Amino acid sequence: MKLVRLCAILTLGVALAFAIAEAGEPKKSRCCAKAEKEGKTCDHVCCIEAAKDDKNCEKCGGKN
Ligand SMILES: [Zn+2]
Ligand SMILES: [Zn+2]
Numbered sequence: 001m002k003l004v005r006l007c008a009i010l011t012l013g014v015a016l017a018f019a020i021a022e023a024g025e026p027k028k029s030r031c032c033a034k035a036e037k038e039g040k041t042c043d044h045v046c047c048i049e050a051a052k053d054d055k056n057c058e059k060c061g062g063k064n
Pocket of ligand 1: 029030031032033042043044047057060
């Protein structure tokens with residue numbers, strides 16, 4: 001069963017990617033990273049408040 005093997009490898013790959021992402025901190029929240037990519041700053045109130053303290057918004061998944 002080739003497909004089953006492929007699924008197992010994919011699952012393992014995703015788990016590994018998550019582990020690597022978790023280890024790399026601090027991390028910008030997804031909304032802020034997206035806004036930054038577009039040359040803007042995130043307009044979420046929670047993110048603006050966090051940015052004032054030079055931090056990433058933890059409510060939106062960021063890490064400090
Ligand atoms: Zn944001
Ligand atoms: Zn936020």
